Amino acid sequence: MHEIYNLVTGPLAWLAWGIFIVGSIYRLAIMYILAKKKDAPSLAYMSWGFSLRSIINWLIPFNALGWRRNPLMTVATFAFHICLVVAPIFLLAHVALWDQFFGITYPVLDEKVTDIMTMIVVAACLIFAARRIFQKEVRYVSGFQDWLILVIAVLPFATGLLAYYQLGNYQVMIVLHILSGEIMLAAIPFTRLSHMLFSVFTRSYMGSEFGGVRRVKDW
Amino acid sequence: MGIKDRLIEDVGLREGVKRLTEDKIEQVVQTVLKGETGARLAAYSEICMRCGLCSEACHFYLSHDGDPSYSPVGKVQQTMAVLLKKKGRVSPDFIYGMAQIAYTECNLCRRCVHFCPVGIDTGYIMSTVRRICHKLGVTPQYIQDTAHSHSATFNQMWVKEDEWTDSLQWQEDEAREEFPGLRIPLDKEGADIYYSVIAPEPKFRTQLIYQAAAIMNAAGADWTMPSEPGWDNSDMCMFTGDFEMMGRLKRKHFESAQKLKVKRIVMGECGHAFRSVYDMGNRWVAWKMYPVPVIHSIEFFWELMKQGKIKLAKKYPGPVTVHDPCNVVRGRGHHEKLRELVRFLVDGPIIETASNREHNICCTAGGGVINCGPPFKNVRLDGSKAKAEELRATGVKTIVAPCHNCHGGLEDTVHRYKLDMHIKFLGDIIYECMEKPS
Structure with missing residues (x-):
């Protein structure tokens, strides 16, 4: 067990971060080159002001028409994304690892808070899954990729909870937790999770086109 | 659930798909995808999270009691998503359904933009599907007829050159009874306003030209209408996917205005023609913005109101x-x-x-x-x-x-x-x- 733990916290961790960082840079670079080559009629309209205007307005819950018409999804998706990003970064156990391996320390969130945040992520994933199963307009367009990324996203949090509460075999659970986290990182550039990389640009473009060409808001 | 259950016979679509083979389809789809689309389509297709939020934006979806095959993403799922997945190798029957969705079940109205958190433009995707259909020769007959008219006459309704000037002079004549001294000045060089219309106006809505002339007359506007092709600002080719022709139409329209050295173009109360000049046509001919200022009637009337000319x-x-x-x-x-x-x-x-x-x-x-x-x-x-x-x-x-x-x-x-x-x-x-x- 100890060797496996060393493997997942050592070489596999480096590999996952490597794939995530190098893969993301690669995907962004290739996409940018493609945009330069083929999308001049769109790139020409890109504007910082309208991009930011659009991004900010879409980051306000219940501001955009789409958010207002889907309150449950709005709450779920905002809570999910905030917790998904914040909880792992400021979790005590994670910061302890940064300290242990690299001597880096920074403030942590109270364990109770990160605990609840983790539960929120899992709960939000259940809501997403329920939508894919029970809401017919979502079910109609759901495919393998959609379920795959949902599983990839929920696993690190579910196993994290189980490990934290020492439910099941702690040793196994912690290895699974680390491994699933690494899978998630490595999957970002190469699955639909890449919306983490690209959506800022698609949002910006839509904001620029609606602001600059159409002179209306896009939210 | 889906397009297969609601196919409608249209001779343009039917005859179009009869001429197709899978090889031909694959080749055309690849030509468009590789030649004309790039990062925008690639990003849209990759990061659409299939969350379904756009469904409620679409009046087709709302009007069909929430049938998911009418939602924006549902329509993409049945068209572009399949083309991308199968790399264009689909059957002629598939093209029939795809064309019917793209041409008749999406108005390219872009309301769904207000619903998509990641900023996907389904209107753009549907336009690209139409572009492929056009290149495959699978377009509904009626709209294709207007596109043919554009190609042959530079107007949408097969209005002949003499019929055009005749219609204008007829309206001028009629209007002079009510407004003595009213003119519809043809080809007046250097006029402030070049008034452009869509071909259905001379064809069967001539009273709109009459009314426009009456308003221009009352406002004391320095205006003109061109006697030669270029007067029709409409653009059905933009909607069939005939972008080459869309580009020619835009050039013709603006060149006609430039030839008359007018200060700006005022457009009648048309929606799609406006889309064509500021959004799609100009891009195809690589103009970031139109080369002659264009304003829509709403703006023009608004100006007249502000200046106290109405x-x-x-x-x-x-x-x-x-x-x-x-x-x-x-x-x-x-x-x-x-x-x-x-x-x-x-x-x-x-x-x-x-x-x-x-x-x-x-x-x-x-x-x-x-x-x-x-x-x-x-x-x-x-x-x-x-x-x-x-x-x-x-x-x-x-x-x-x-x-x-x-x-x-x-x-x-x-x-x-x-x-x-x-x-x-x-x-x-x-x-x-x-x-x-x-």
């Missing part, structure tokens, strides 16, 4: 509701000017529909859908149920709609859903209420 003898009896045409409102932000103008013209309040301004629900005729003709009329009207319900809820008798396509569509909608409303252009109201020589 003198009313009476106000139009309200209350009214305002229909916001996608291409000039969601497309150009003219909603407030439109309302200011309506408040000036109408005695009584504007009763808004539940979805208004840039969140407006489409008339279901736009995007070339009404131009696909009688075979698809019932489908179109089924799709306008959501709009009809919003209109009915206003309880008013008059809809102000500054767009030809919206007019045609709303007239059908009013008839089908027994709304007991009538539809007015701004020009109708201004003409009716303006001061006239006694």
